[in-house]
Amino acid sequence: xxxxIIIVGQPAPQFHAAAYGKAASISLNDLRGMVVVLxxxxxxxxxxxxxxxxxxxxxxxEFQAAGAEIxxxxxxxxxxHEKFSCKFDFPFPLxxxxxxxxxxxFDVLKEKNNYGKVGIGVERSTFVIDRKxxxxxVERKVKAAGHAAAxxxxxxxxx
Numbered sequence: 543x544x545x546x547i548i549i550v551g552q553p554a555p556q557f558h559a560a561a562y563g564k565a566a567s568i569s570l571n572d573l574r575g576m577v578v579v580l581x582x583x584x585x586x587x588x589x590x591x592x593x594x595x596x597x598x599x600x601x602x603x604e605f606q607a608a609g610a611e612i613x614x615x616x617x618x619x620x621x622x623h624e625k626f627s628c629k630f631d632f633p634f635p636l637x638x639x640x641x642x643x644x645x646x647x648f649d650v651l652k653e654k655n656n657y658g659k660v661g662i663g664v665e666r667s668t669f670v671i672d673r674k675x676x677x678x679x680v681e682r683k684v685k686a687a688g689h690a691a692a693x694x695x696x697x698x699x700x701x
Contacts, residue, residue, distance in 0.1 A: 548648055548680055554578075554671045555647035559615070562623035563635030568613065570675060577610035577678070577697050578671040582650045584664045586618045586626035586636075590686040594666070595632055597690035602633045609673070610697045615639050616664060650682075668693055672700055 548555075558569035570578065581598070583591040598605075598612050605612055612634040618626070623636040637644065645651045645664060654663040666686065670679035670693065679696050681689075 548669065548677055550677050550680060552677055554580075554669065554675055554677050555644075557644050557647060559637040559639060559644055560620055561613075561635040561637050562620050562627055563632070565635065568635055568637065570671070573611055574675060575673050577608065577673060577700055579605065579610055579612045579668065579693055579697065580615060580648070580671060581612070581666075581668040581684075581693075582615045582645065582648065582664050583666055584616065586616060586622045587629065590666070591616070592630065594684075594686040594689055595626075596630055597686070597688070598634065599630065599632050601690050601694050604694055605697060608694070608697050608700075613637055615644055617642060617645065670696055670700070 554570060556570050558567060561568045583594055585591055595614060615637045617639050619640060620638045623638055627636055639645050648669060650665050650667045651662050652665040654661060665682055666684040667682045668684055669677060672678040678700055
């Protein structure tokens with residue numbers, strides 16, 4: 543786990559990751575000049591993660607009209623992302639963070655207690671990165687339902 547805290551106004555951690563979707567890999571520098579919605583989710587094809595992905599999909603044209611790109615991130619493999627993305631027709635890339643580099647950079651790995659079993663998991667979190675590469679908004683402990691609409695409202699307020 544990272545000791546870095548992500549703070550609004552600071553430069554976003556740079557990253558380069560394997561992706562399923564529009565390109566084989568994506569870096570933050572590739573998206574300079576766009577607003578980036580980087581959302582971390584625990585696992586492909588699970589109820590909350592599916593809800594979140596489908597809501598971002600429904601609003602994707604509005605995100606694009608606002609000059610934003612959405613990137614979903616989990617520790618799943620590219621093969622898992624491909625199945626998940628194709629099953630629900632996600633129009634945005636899913637980043638495979640199998641080495642946990644992005645999760646660590648954005649400090650989303652947290653201790654979780656799942657039915658009495660304690661382990662390290664991804665805390666559902668979203669980071670909005672402005673056109674200059676700075677953190678514009680951070681939300682942790684996200685509730686999936688309704689989240690995409692709330693993030694769209696934030697994106698539309700950015701210059």
